[in-house]
Amino acid sequence: MPIVPIRKQSKKAQKKENARQRKSWNGLNPVSRAIPSGKVYDRKRLKRADRRGEE
Numbered sequence: 682m683p684i685v686p687i688r689k690q691s692k693k694a695q696k697k698e699n700a701r702q703r704k705s706w707n708g709l710n711p712v713s714r715a716i717p718s719g720k721v722y723d724r725k726r727l728k729r730a731d732r733r734g735e736e
Contacts, residue, residue, distance in 0.1 A: 687698055717723075 687695055690698070
């Protein structure tokens with residue numbers, strides 16, 4: 682059986698191969714792993730500071 686390049690395979694076969702090659706995050710949500718920048722304007726941070734009496 683000759684090996685057919687992925688680009689020449691059907692969309693269904695390409696999807697199956699891509700899913701096989703993809704790695705798993707093992708239950709971790711990659712979006713929640715992002716660290717927010719301290720330079721960005723954040724209303725919630727200002728409200729928390731006001732409640733604490735900070736400036």
